[in-house]
């Protein structure tokens with residue numbers, strides 16, 4: 384994951400060099416949780432400004448979820464200008480700025496203003512992981528505040544069984560068929576159910592896998608085979 388994001392940064396740096404002395408602009412998009420950098424056209428006629436070509440934006444949006452808007456500051460630091468700060472806030476998206484000075488790139492990254500979006504999150508165990516996504520979904524979509532649990536990195540390989548031990552405490556009961564908003568537990572790369580996802584109408588999972596960005600995807604055979612429980616919230 385970190386490698387894929389670093390590849391995005393490297394691609395954006397190469398694009399910035401190619402566009403120099405103009406500002407380069409691009410998007411990081413993710414499909415099925417995997418990010419990549421997409422160079423876009425800068426419509427601005429001024430040197431120290433960018434206008435992302437709307438057709439490029441629309442095309443990127445069709446290919447995946449937009450993770451970040453990227454632009455370069457040629458011969459300058461990556462600190463956001465006042466215009467950048469305002470535009471970032473208005474966009475409600477993450478912004479990454481690369482400053483290029485003497486061929487050396489430095490980065491300034493601003494996360495989306497307001498609440499973290501459910502999709503496109505970077506995985507940080509115990510802080511931004513599959514259960515964080517479940518809690519945020521329940522709070523945002525249903526106004527339910529689920530208990531939080533301290534979790535050690537890699538607990539599923541250390542004999543832990545956090546989901547099974549705690550789901551009743553958190554207000555869930557097992558069910559046979561999932562309904563919109565129910566939780567699907569899966570054993571992925573572990574003998575115990577270590578991964579939780581939200582099941583949505585249309586047979587879609589909203590989830591955050593270790594090493595991927597959070598995303599929506601089809602609840603396909605690979606996930607079905609690893610499913611151990613469906614849980615519904617009773618309070």
Ligand SMILES: [Zn+2]
Nearest residue numbers: 456463464467
């Ligand atoms: Zn700028």
